Amino acid sequence: MTTSPSVLTQPDATPLETNLARILRVNLAVQGQTTLRGIPGRINLQDKTTKTSIRLDISGEGISLSRTQMPSIIHVLGNFDPFEGSPPEFSIRSGWRKPFLKAKLRALLTPHLKPWPVAAAELFDRSSQTKNSDMTISILSKDTLEQHVWGQGSEKVSIIASKKTLTHLFNGLSMLIDDILKGRIQCQASMQNIALITDATIDHWLDAGV
Amino acid sequence: MSTTFKGESDLSAWLDRHHVSRIRTQATDLDGFALGKYCAREKFLKALPIGHNLADVSLGSDSKSTPHLGFWHNFRQGAIGDIALMPDLETLVPDGLESDLGHVICDFTQLDGSPISLCPRTKLKTLEQQLADQGLSVKCTFEIEFFLFNNSYADAARKRYQNLSPVGASPLETIYFLRDSFHAAPFMQKVLDRLDWYGIPWEAWNDENGLGQIELNLAPTTPTEMADRVVRAKQIIFETAVQQGLSATFMAHPKEGFSNGMHVHHSLLKEGVPQFFDPTARNRRSPLLIHWLGGLLSTMEASVSYLCPSPNSYRRLREFAAPPVTATWGEENKSTGIRLICDAPKSARIEHRVGAGDLNPYLAMAVILAGGLVGLSDKKPPPPEFTDLGWGIPDSVPRLPADIMSAAKALQAATKLRALLNPEDVDYWIKSRRHEWMLFHRAGIDPDSPIPSQWEFERYFATV
Numbered sequence: 001m002t003t004s005p006s007v008l009t010q011p012d013a014t015p016l017e018t019n020l021a022r023i024l025r026v027n028l029a030v031q032g033q034t035t036l037r038g039i040p041g042r043i044n045l046q047d048k049t050t051k052t053s054i055r056l057d058i059s060g061e062g063i064s065l066s067r068t069q070m071p072s073i074i075h076v077l078g079n080f081d082p083f084e085g086s087p088p089e090f091s092i093r094s095g096w097r098k099p100f101l102k103a104k105l106r107a108l109l110t111p112h113l114k115p116w117p118v119a120a121a122e123l124f125d126r127s128s129q130t131k132n133s134d135m136t137i138s139i140l141s142k143d144t145l146e147q148h149v150w151g152q153g154s155e156k157v158s159i160i161a162s163k164k165t166l167t168h169l170f171n172g173l174s175m176l177i178d179d180i181l182k183g184r185i186q187c188q189a190s191m192q193n194i195a196l197i198t199d200a201t202i203d204h205w206l207d208a209g210v
Numbered sequence: 211m212s213t214t215f216k217g218e219s220d221l222s223a224w225l226d227r228h229h230v231s232r233i234r235t236q237a238t239d240l241d242g243f244a245l246g247k248y249c250a251r252e253k254f255l256k257a258l259p260i261g262h263n264l265a266d267v268s269l270g271s272d273s274k275s276t277p278h279l280g281f282w283h284n285f286r287q288g289a290i291g292d293i294a295l296m297p298d299l300e301t302l303v304p305d306g307l308e309s310d311l312g313h314v315i316c317d318f319t320q321l322d323g324s325p326i327s328l329c330p331r332t333k334l335k336t337l338e339q340q341l342a343d344q345g346l347s348v349k350c351t352f353e354i355e356f357f358l359f360n361n362s363y364a365d366a367a368r369k370r371y372q373n374l375s376p377v378g379a380s381p382l383e384t385i386y387f388l389r390d391s392f393h394a395a396p397f398m399q400k401v402l403d404r405l406d407w408y409g410i411p412w413e414a415w416n417d418e419n420g421l422g423q424i425e426l427n428l429a430p431t432t433p434t435e436m437a438d439r440v441v442r443a444k445q446i447i448f449e450t451a452v453q454q455g456l457s458a459t460f461m462a463h464p465k466e467g468f469s470n471g472m473h474v475h476h477s478l479l480k481e482g483v484p485q486f487f488d489p490t491a492r493n494r495r496s497p498l499l500i501h502w503l504g505g506l507l508s509t510m511e512a513s514v515s516y517l518c519p520s521p522n523s524y525r526r527l528r529e530f531a532a533p534p535v536t537a538t539w540g541e542e543n544k545s546t547g548i549r550l551i552c553d554a555p556k557s558a559r560i561e562h563r564v565g566a567g568d569l570n571p572y573l574a575m576a577v578i579l580a581g582g583l584v585g586l587s588d589k590k591p592p593p594p595e596f597t598d599l600g601w602g603i604p605d606s607v608p609r610l611p612a613d614i615m616s617a618a619k620a621l622q623a624a625t626k627l628r629a630l631l632n633p634e635d636v637d638y639w640i641k642s643r644r645h646e647w648m649l650f651h652r653a654g655i656d657p658d659s660p661i662p663s664q665w666e667f668e669r670y671f672a673t674v
Contacts, residue, residue, distance in 0.1 A: 011612070012612055012616055013615075015648055050651075052654070177280045181279075190288040191279070191288055195278070196282055198279065199280055
């Protein structure tokens with residue numbers, strides 16, 4: 001049996017770091033431990049929007065994230081802040097001339113997005129707040145007209161959005177209340193049920209129980 | 211001098227006697243903000259005993275009054291409803307400045323008057339009652355620190371809170387410097403006059419270390435009454451600043467190198483007799499004191515979430531910056547999380563030094579009492595007394611949580627503390643801290659900088 005390498009954040013990790021850690025955890029689980037082979041031991045990342053710098057220290061055991069900057073031959077500039085609901089994009093800034101390793105690095109940092117019905121099912125299944133509740137959650141992708149329903153409760157929740165928005169939401173790249181406030185999602189429900197589902201998407205976004 | 215309604219029974223007669231035709235209600239939300247309404251006398255009387263309504267999101271909003279839309283508490287209504295502000299008539303007092311105005315402190319309740327456990331004042335009363343059930347009471351006081359500027363609030367906002375002119379004489383960062391105090395004296399005299407009018411006894415005030423920084427010490431009393439006095443004193447300081455074209459801020463860390471703390475002194479009593487000092491015990495420390503200390507220390511990491519409620523609070527917790535950074539205690543040690551004073555029966559007390567200037571006094575006192583109650587239940591001694599300076603020491607001495615989410619996680623894990631404070635309320639509090647933390651980071655702020663961000667000034671300068 002093989003185990004995925006660990007991805008650790010500092011106790012004072014920012015949302016940027018916790019979210020990047022979640023992306024790395026998913027990708028390492030999907031791609032396997034060998035994906036780290038050949039990648040330098042230290043990579044500096046900088047978020048284009050917030051200018052926050054993140055350092056990745058990579059070893060055979062896994063990856064640790066911190067904000068303390070140290071010299072590195074790899075500098076990656078990109079959008080690592082998914083608050084806007086778009087998956088992080090990045091470009092490798094320095095002259096690193098190893099296309100194969102560059103591709104591995106890109107694969108490591110790019111979010112692995114599951115189809116939204118799969119991701120939504122996983123979220124509703126693991127969320128203690130939406131599980132065993134009185135909700136019936138109906139979700140419609142307005143561009144593909146694909147519709148799924150979860151739960152059999154008496155309280156109806158209707159969510160309508162584009163496939164892209166739903167994919168980002170249920171893969172942990174955005175939060176329900178944000179998408180509603182920004183007009184990307186139409187959601188008809190009680191305030192309580194909006195709050196409960198949003199809470200679950202925030203937990204999912206942070207990959208944490210708190 | 212004011213005459214409060216406390217001890218009287220005929221409300222109309224009291225209102226007549228003090229010519230009160232309007233009453234300002236005041237309750238404190240989770241972030242410590244003073245909320246309420248100005249009510250006509252008739253409306254106020256008609257709404258008694260439950261009090262007037264207000265939107266339930268007033269207790270479910272963040273420090274910018276944005277409703278908490280992303281998490282839930284069962285006191286709220288499904289589609290935004292009302293709750294009530296129930297006046298505690300024992301706190302009714304004439305304003306003193308506006309001749310026909312009265313003030314009253316309230317609790318958030320449901321519309322039928324049933325309590326809302328999330329209400330900070332209700333929470334503190336619950337903890338006080340738990341102590342009373344064990345035959346104990348608490349005497350406590352808070353040290354109030356704030357920065358005073360010659361700029362009005364509007365001017366400070368126009369200047370984006372940069373290069374403000376502190377009230378004082380010296381460009382040096384002095385403390386107890388009487389020439390600086392003299393500059394602040396006209397302001398403080400008005401503040402003290404109003405405290406006197408409200409029946410809030412004060413003991414002293416002085417120039418503090420930061421430019422324009424002042425510390426005010428109130429006389430000790432029971433926890434809920436003390437927290438009432440703190441929120442009233444802060445409101446008086448704010449209103450006096452407005453009237454004099456000045457600005458005062460209780461922000462925890464408004465300036466690189468300088469912070470506002472709110473230290474909490476407290477002692478336990480049984481039938482009115484202080485219980486911490488025991489002349490026959492080792493170091494004159496009573497077993498009750500030792501157990502209480504043990505509880506405060508074992509829960510200190512978790513209590514930081516309530517004592518340091520904002521992202522700005524954590525800029526204050528730096529090595530050698532005066533506030534403590536470790537869960538330690540020591541007698542007459544001002545560098546540890548807790549300073550013990552145990553020199554005489556009546557003055558023996560604990561000074562809890564972790565609290566930031568922006569804490570909610572009701573919740574801060576509640577978490578301190580809950581920590582002490584854990585100690586009384588566990589009956590375990592605290593870790594060894596720390597006699598060295600509590601800064602610059604090896605990592606083997608555990609540090610207090612250094613950011614709002616680490617503190618929230620510590621609170622999440624503190625089973626006994628959570629049980630005493632009501633787990634549903636603690637979870638809601640934790641989520642409200644997560645909300646504040648995410649907004650802080652979304653503004654692209656450097657959490658490691660010693661300099662507060664514009665976002666923090668705009669959010670906290672005039673509000674906390």
